[in-house]
Amino acid sequence: MDLMSNLALGFSTAMSLxxxxxxxxxxxxxxxxxILPGVGPIATITxxxxxxxxxxxxxxxxxxxxxxxxxxxxxxxxxxxxxxxGEAGSVVTALDGHAxxxxxxxxxxxxISAIGSFIAGCIATVVIAALAVPxxxxxxxxxxxxxxxxxxxxxxxxxxxxHGSVLKAVAMILLGILLSTIGSDLETGxxxxxxxxLHLADxxxxxxxxxxxxxxxxxxxxxxxGEQRDVIRGTMGPLLPTREEMRRSIAPILRGTGxxxxxxMLPGNGAVLAPFAxxxxxxxxxxxxxxxxxxxxxxVAGPESANNAGAQTSFIPLLTLGxxxxxxxxxxxxxxxxxxIVPGPQVMTESxxxxxxxxxxxxxxxxxxxxxxxxxxxxxxRLLKVPYRLLFPAILIFSCxxxxxxxxxxxxxxxxxxxxxxxxLLIKMGFEPAPLLLGFVLGHLIEENLRRAMLLSRGELSxxxxxxxxxxxxxxxxxxxxxxxxPTLRAKREEVFVED
Amino acid sequence: xxINRRIFGLMAAAMMTALPAIAAAEYPERNITxxxxxxxxxxxxxxxxxxxxxxxRVIGATVVVENKAGAGGVVGTQSVQxxxxxxxxxxxxxxxxxxxxxxxxxxxxxxxxxxxxxxGLISEIPLALVVNKDLPxxxxxxxxxxxxxxxxxxxxxxSGVGTGSHMAAELFAHNAGIExxxxxxxxxxxxxTDLLGGRIDLLFGVIPSSHAxxxxxxxxxxxxxxxxxxxxxxxxPTMQEAxxxxxxxxxxxxLLAPAGTPEDVVAKVNGALNTVLADPAVQEKLxxxxxxxxxxxxxxxxxxxxxxxxxxxxxxxxxxxEIH
Numbered sequence: 001m002d003l004m005s006n007l008a009l010g011f012s013t014a015m016s017l018x019x020x021x022x023x024x025x026x027x028x029x030x031x032x033x034x035i036l037p038g039v040g041p042i043a044t045i046t047x048x049x050x051x052x053x054x055x056x057x058x059x060x061x062x063x064x065x066x067x068x069x070x071x072x073x074x075x076x077x078x079x080x081x082x083x084x085x086g087e088a089g090s091v092v093t094a095l096d097g098h099a100x101x102x103x104x105x106x107x108x109x110x111x112i113s114a115i116g117s118f119i120a121g122c123i124a125t126v127v128i129a130a131l132a133v134p135x136x137x138x139x140x141x142x143x144x145x146x147x148x149x150x151x152x153x154x155x156x157x158x159x160x161x162x163h164g165s166v167l168k169a170v171a172m173i174l175l176g177i178l179l180s181t182i183g184s185d186l187e188t189g190x191x192x193x194x195x196x197x198l199h200l201a202d203x204x205x206x207x208x209x210x211x212x213x214x215x216x217x218x219x220x221x222x223x224x225x226g227e228q229r230d231v232i233r234g235t236m237g238p239l240l241p242t243r244e245e246m247r248r249s250i251a252p253i254l255r256g257t258g259x260x261x262x263x264x265m266l267p268g269n270g271a272v273l274a275p276f277a278x279x280x281x282x283x284x285x286x287x288x289x290x291x292x293x294x295x296x297x298x299x300v301a302g303p304e305s306a307n308n309a310g311a312q313t314s315f316i317p318l319l320t321l322g323x324x325x326x327x328x329x330x331x332x333x334x335x336x337x338x339x340x341i342v343p344g345p346q347v348m349t350e351s352x353x354x355x356x357x358x359x360x361x362x363x364x365x366x367x368x369x370x371x372x373x374x375x376x377x378x379x380x381x382r383l384l385k386v387p388y389r390l391l392f393p394a395i396l397i398f399s400c401x402x403x404x405x406x407x408x409x410x411x412x413x414x415x416x417x418x419x420x421x422x423x424x425l426l427i428k429m430g431f432e433p434a435p436l437l438l439g440f441v442l443g444h445l446i447e448e449n450l451r452r453a454m455l456l457s458r459g460e461l462s463x464x465x466x467x468x469x470x471x472x473x474x475x476x477x478x479x480x481x482x483x484x485x486x487p488t489l490r491a492k493r494e495e496v497f498v499e500d
Numbered sequence: 501x502x503i504n505r506r507i508f509g510l511m512a513a514a515m516m517t518a519l520p521a522i523a524a525a526e527y528p529e530r531n532i533t534x535x536x537x538x539x540x541x542x543x544x545x546x547x548x549x550x551x552x553x554x555x556x557r558v559i560g561a562t563v564v565v566e567n568k569a570g571a572g573g574v575v576g577t578q579s580v581q582x583x584x585x586x587x588x589x590x591x592x593x594x595x596x597x598x599x600x601x602x603x604x605x606x607x608x609x610x611x612x613x614x615x616x617x618x619x620g621l622i623s624e625i626p627l628a629l630v631v632n633k634d635l636p637x638x639x640x641x642x643x644x645x646x647x648x649x650x651x652x653x654x655x656x657x658x659s660g661v662g663t664g665s666h667m668a669a670e671l672f673a674h675n676a677g678i679e680x681x682x683x684x685x686x687x688x689x690x691x692x693t694d695l696l697g698g699r700i701d702l703l704f705g706v707i708p709s710s711h712a713x714x715x716x717x718x719x720x721x722x723x724x725x726x727x728x729x730x731x732x733x734x735x736x737p738t739m740q741e742a743x744x745x746x747x748x749x750x751x752x753x754x755l756l757a758p759a760g761t762p763e764d765v766v767a768k769v770n771g772a773l774n775t776v777l778a779d780p781a782v783q784e785k786l787x788x789x790x791x792x793x794x795x796x797x798x799x800x801x802x803x804x805x806x807x808x809x810x811x812x813x814x815x816x817x818x819x820x821x822e823i824h
Contacts, residue, residue, distance in 0.1 A: 046540045050565075053549065140697040184572070186684050189604060189661035198578075198607055201571035267693045321696065322712055323689045330689065334541030337788050338549055344712020407569070448686070455683050456655060456699055 007129060010356030014364055019062050022055065023361050026063035027368045030070020031376075036402040037078045037395060038211040038416075040086030041311075043406040044071035045331050057339035058354050062361040064335055065315075068328060069365050072311055073117060073373060076304060080109045081380055082395050084215030086207055086402075088441045089307040092275040092299075094214060095434055099295035106384055107239040110377045112249050112297055113304040114370055115241070120257040120305035121366030124312035127261050128319070129359050133348075136320040139265050144453040145464050147268045149473035151446045154273045156480045157280040158438040169435045172426075176439025177446070179204060186448055187455075199411045208412050209440060211399055212419020213426065213433040219392050220424040239378055245297045252282050252302035260309030267317040268449070269326045271310030272441055275303035312362055319355060321345055527587055527765050528561035534590045534755075537576025537597055539569040543706070543789045547753060548592045550785045551622060554776040559769070563590075572662060573597035574608045581615050585758040587765035590619065595751040596664055599808035603816045604662040612756070612809055618801035619755040620770040622777065623791035626726030626750040627668050627704040628711070628733065630719050635701050640722050640742035643702070647678035654680045657691035657703040665691070667812055668704040668725055668749040672739070674819040675747050695719060704749075707732050707790040725749040732790070752808055753791065754801045770798050 013019065033044045048067050052060040075086035080097035093113065100109040155173055162169035182193045183203030194200035241249065256278040263270040263277065282302040283292045292299050317325045322343030324330040333343045341347065341354070348355045384391075403412050423433055457463035464470050532555075536548045545567060552563035568576030577597050583589035598612040610616070629640065637643045647654050658666035661684055673680050683700060685691040688709070694700045696718050704725065711732050713719040723742045724730045727750070739747035755773055757766060776782050777795040786793060794804075815821070 046567075049540050050549075053553070140693065143694070143697060143699050184661075186686065187661065189572075198571045198575055201574070201607070202569075268690065317693070321693070321718075322709060323693050323696075324687075325689075330687065331541030333689070334543075334546055337543065337546040338785075340785050340788055342708040342712050342788050344709055345716035345718065346712050408566075452683060452685075455681065458652075458681070 003130060006352065006356045007360065009352060010129075010358075010360030013058060013353045013357030014062060014360035019059050019357070019361065020364065022059045022063040023066045023365050024368050024372075026066020027070040027365055028372055030067035030072075031074040031077075031369070031372060032070075033067075034071030034074025034086065035077050036074075036086075036405075037082055037084035037215055037399040038086050038207045039071070039402040039405065040075045040090070040207060041068050041071040042087065042327050042331070043207065043402070044068075044074070045328060047405060049331060049335060052335060053338060057336070057341055057351075058357050060335060060339055061332065061354065061358055062365075064332060065358060065361060066365045066368070068311070068332075069121070069308075069362075069369055070372075072308065073114070073369050076113050076117075076307075077110060077373075077380060080106060080113070080300075081384060082215060083218040084395075084399060085210050085437075087210075088206060088272050088437070089275050089303075089311070091210065091214070091434055091437050092279045092303040093307070095279075095293055096296050096299035098218075099293065100297065100300065101384065103295045105295065105297075107377050107381045108241040108245055108297065109300050110380060111240040111374065112245065112301045114373045114377070115246075116249065116253045116256070116301045116305040117308040118366050118370045119253050120260060120307075120309040121312055121369075122363060123254075123257045124261050124264070124309040125359060125363040125366070127313060128316055128362070129356075132316045132320050135265050136316060139267055139317065140321075142266050142268065142270075142469075143467070144449040144456060145467045145470040146473070147266075147270075148446060148449040148453055149464065149470035149477070150270065150273065151442045151449065153473050153477045153480075154276060154442050155439065155446070156477045157273075157276045158435040158442075162432050162435050164430055164432060168431050172431050172433070172436040173439035176436040176441075177443035179209065179436075180440045180443025181447065187451060199409070203444075204415065204440075205406065205412060206437075206441065207406055208403060208415050209419055210437055211403060212416040213423030213436065215399060216396070216416060216420030217423030217427055217433070219395060220420060221427055222388060223392065239381065240374070241297070249297055249301035252278070252298040253305040255281060255285075256302035256305035256307075257309040260306035260311075261313045263306075264310030264313030265316045267321070267323060267325045269314075269445065271307075271314045271326065272445070274306040274310035276438055278302040278306035308366075315358070315362070318343070319358065320348065322347060527768055528559060530588065531562045531564050532559070532588050532590060532769075534563050534565050534592060535576050535580050536565055536567050536592050537569065537573035538567065540567050544592060544594065544753075546789060547622065547786065547791065550782060551592075551755075551773070551776060554779060554782045555769075555772050558775050559772040571607060572601060572605060572660075574601060574605055577601070577608070578610065580756070580758060581610050583758050585617070585760040585762075587757060587761050587769060589758065590769065591616070591756045592622075592753065593756045593805075594664075594753045595667075595808050595812070596662070598756070598805055599752070600662050600664075600667055600812045600816075602809065603813050612805040613802050615759050616756040617759055617761040617766055618798045618805055619757050619761075619766050620773040620798055621752060621754040621794045621796050621801040621804055622773065623753050623786055623793045624726065624750040625664075625706060625753065625790045626724050626730060626792070627665065627790075628707045628721045628730070628736065629672070629702060629723045629725065629739070630695065630705050630710045630714070630721050631702045632695055632698055632700065633717065633719055634698060635720075637722070640737075640739065640744060643722060644676045644678055644744075647676075647680055651679040652681055654701040655683050655699070656680050657683050657685055657694055657700040659688040659691055660684055660686060664749075664751045665704045667815065669702075670819055670821055671747065671749050671815050672704070672744065674815060675744050692719075708788055726792070730790070732787075750792075752794070752804050754805070766798055 075090045079085045079090035079094035083098040085091045085094045097109040260274040263274045318329045538544045556563045580591035601608040656669045721736045723739045774795040777793045
């Protein structure tokens, strides 16, 4: 068995004392930095990249991968505890995770996301080891038309994400798309809606927007009255998920893992959709969909698993082609180059120890995360018992540090403040921020892939119909939209989903 | 503290009468910041870190790489333009930021040699003309014939408007007199993905990573854009050998300081840079990105910068490339 001998080589590489230590340090440091509110994996890896320069290539990449998983997990922790997502993936976690925290089930939310991530990580590692090469060629067939159709379908998910009025959700999605168009035009280089400011030339950073309209706005809302504070300080219940919660979470974890694994391997950053898709799926399948948005454990377990599986399988294009599918992987490519490795398909055959060592270390890293994080759950939960009048200045200060450290740019902090006020007003008027963020994230991808598809087809709209995959995806989206627009169904939907 | 140290330095210098210039003997007395106008993790960042790390061991002060990304490199470049000209703030500049941006970004209102002091050329990065493996052409002449047969039907990918891969392709189209459609991507990774996927016909890519795809049989190279063949793919002809007259497109990389930086400081940094570039270990690391070291004097760098600015300006004017 080739696979077995390859995996044996991988584990013998990754299990060396040095590499085990590096994986551990990577996971630990990644978790600790990633927990800074708003600091997601990209910012964390960027900050910690230089510490890997003095290490041999295999060790350096294992450590970076550890930092990546660690930061991803740390990001979920701050999303659950203080409602501040550091990257697109944890927006979904923030929805029900934070709601669980408010209900005194922060420990369960943190625990299930650690367990779900671990299970997803284990399965995704096997997928990568066994199927990376054949899947790569399949994923390459996915072109701009297909990405466009897939992202449009993602927007339809955004409607499901909201639990209030459909009209308001659509308005938020459109606002998000609009915000995503700020910055230089990809085709012409023209500055759009920048008001001549160089600061806006690259558009708005996701973390700045998310931290403002989610986290800071949440702080403002909490400061209104004493009610919610007491809820957070209330009884904690059992620290970890109960047997009943575990039972409810298993199926969502497995479904999320499947979705995440498939979307993650697309070289065009399909992983970003994984948690949203999982949330939508779980809400459709749930016995009590009205609990979604109010602290349903399935809504944490599924998306968290999808996110982690997607994060893991997004290594496939990097490992098999040397092509980074997203910003995090692009940093990994940079790290490889500094180590003197030309990223490409030859890494697999020329440095098998590196290739299989990385894969083996993914599993080890996931195990370490579980070992590091389960004991920490108690500590994070105790943090919530700190009186809010002491907690909120700390949240704000750490958030500002986090935002500033992403780009060393004070303007980012100012922007976050602006978005906080906007976010607060939106919440007061019954608009939810999650669809806005999804619109923002997908806006870029939709625009770029639409225009690229049009350029490649020399302006023929029929390109979307000629391509079977994009045609099917678009038809599903239209179908879903029609369903939600039908008056009878909408009435039922509103009856089910309206809050208060 | 600082005064004391200076007095001490003066005393030490007075004791060692053989020392020629006190100022140069003092520099560097603290960390040197090397600004990379792009985010960490890219080719520019890798080069800066390799050079910075090696120079730290030669120059006697730590060279700290600072990433100031934004607006296609304009933000970081301008921050160095307006920094104190004391040699403690250096810039990694290349054809994109110094030679192309001033023509395409209204905000990039700087001149590479008037607003900066050239310190020394680091390297040249030639590109490779890579085509989809199924494209029915075997050489550059065949590609040009195909493009002339079906004007505008072939698509080329670039890593963005105004990047080296865009300009190299436009220069090719201009010199060969053909019409090919520009499909911009964000970065070279997604561009290569669509070439491998068969949606793009050709692109101009960095040699080593292109070579990796070519060696795996996923793409083919028809020519390299430098004046000489590349050691990585020595069987591939240069554009001129392949019949495109006057074609040369290599991206130049160098260290710059703000205008008005003292000559002795520039000379010291230039000396350290050239020492580092002569080190085979550094050369080997730089080669990962296809860099061919081009050590030389600050004047040599200045001439290269002026020529680069002129060359891309002429192309943008003559080929009427519309940006904005």
